[in-house]
Amino acid sequence: TQLLEQSPQFLSIQEGENLTVYCNSSSVFSSLQWYRQEPGEGPVLLVTVVTGGEVKKLKRLTFQFGDARKDSSLHITAAQPGDTGLYLCAGASGMRFGAGTRLTVKP
Amino acid sequence: EAGVAQSPRYKIIEKRQSVAFWCNPISGHATLYWYQQILGQGPKLLIQFQNNGVVDDSQLPKDRFSAERLKGVDSTLKIQPAKLEDSAVYLCASSLETGRRNTIYFGEGSWLTVV
Numbered sequence: 001t002q003l004l005e006q007s008p009q010f011l012s013i014q015e016g017e018n019l020t021v022y023c024n025s026s027s028v029f030s031s032l033q034w035y036r037q038e039p040g041e042g043p044v045l046l047v048t049v050v051t052g053g054e055v056k057k058l059k060r061l062t063f064q065f066g067d068a069r070k071d072s073s074l075h076i077t078a079a080q081p082g083d084t085g086l087y088l089c090a091g092a093s094g095m096r097f098g099a100g101t102r103l104t105v106k107p
Numbered sequence: 108e109a110g111v112a113q114s115p116r117y118k119i120i121e122k123r124q125s126v127a128f129w130c131n132p133i134s135g136h137a138t139l140y141w142y143q144q145i146l147g148q149g150p151k152l153l154i155q156f157q158n159n160g161v162v163d164d165s166q167l168p169k170d171r172f173s174a175e176r177l178k179g180v181d182s183t184l185k186i187q188p189a190k191l192e193d194s195a196v197y198l199c200a201s202s203l204e205t206g207r208r209n210t211i212y213f214g215e216g217s218w219l220t221v222v
Contacts, residue, residue: 004149031207042111042198042213043150050207088149094140094200094211095163097149 002027004089004098012104016078021101023089024071032072033094034063037086079105109133111214113199119220125187128217132180132201138162140211141174141184142198150198156182157205189221 005024013019023032031050035043047056049065049072056063060083062075076083088100112131120126132139137158142150153172155162158179167174171190176182186193196216202209 006149041215042200044213045210048208048210090149093205093207093209094202095152095155097142097151099147099149 002029002091002096004091004096006087006089006098006101008101009099010102010104012106013079015080015105015107017105018075018077019079019103020073020075021087021103022071022073023098025091026070027091028069029091030069031091031093032065032069033090034072034074035088035090037088037100038084043086043088076103079103081105081107111199111201111212113197113214113217115217116215117218117220119222120189122191122221123188125185126189126219127183127185128197128199128219130182130184130199130214132182132199133212136201136203136212137179138202138205138209139176139182140198140200140202141182142200142213144196144198144216146195153184162205186219189219191221194219194221 033048034046037043047063052067052069054065060077064073086100090097139156141153144150153167154164154174156176159176174184198216200211200213202211
């Protein structure tokens with residue numbers, strides 16, 4: 001079973017701070033996806049990374065896929081209250097999800 | 108473009124009762140997924156359909172859960188009889204295709220509480 005472990009489980013920061021969340025596995029994935037889920041809604045895809053070492057940027061969000069394609073990170077610069085939500089990583093084309101990092105950004 | 112539609116939005120039932128959830132995917136999407144998301148956890152794939160055929164149902168508790176996709180469009184997920192541990196959000200999702208660059212679109216979910 002391809003397990004995805006996310007850390008930290010919870011993160012509470014002040015507006016303007018930077019943060020990084022992690023997604024790790026002992027398995028190699030052909031791609032990893034990051035989703036954000038807000039309360040009462042379904043997850044929304046943020047990005048897909050497919051190449052080892054790949055870095056993708058989405059405004060203040062930077063996503064990196066590990067060289068060995070077993071891990072990924074999400075870095076948010078100057079976090080805003082609107083970034084609050086559950087950040088999920090997924091592998092195997094969406095068939096395996098991690099438990100998520102619940103981020104709260106306080107104004 | 109209309110998103111993935113699910114109903115009912117909320118359901119409360121007693122244990123041992125049955126419940127059914129309905130999903131209408133995005134028009135033209137061949138692949139349909141049902142996930143179970145228990146509070147504090149990530150979504151767990153229950154079943155994946157490609158048109159009206161089952162691709163993966165390895166994590167579906169087949170003794171009590173069933174799903175069908177009639178005519179390759181709408182889908183229903185049924186639980187009978189329900190147990191307390193079935194309390195969760197049931198998410199339906201769809202995608203145009205499969206593969207590592209696949210974009211999956213989720214519905215808002217159906218919240219089930221079993222008491």
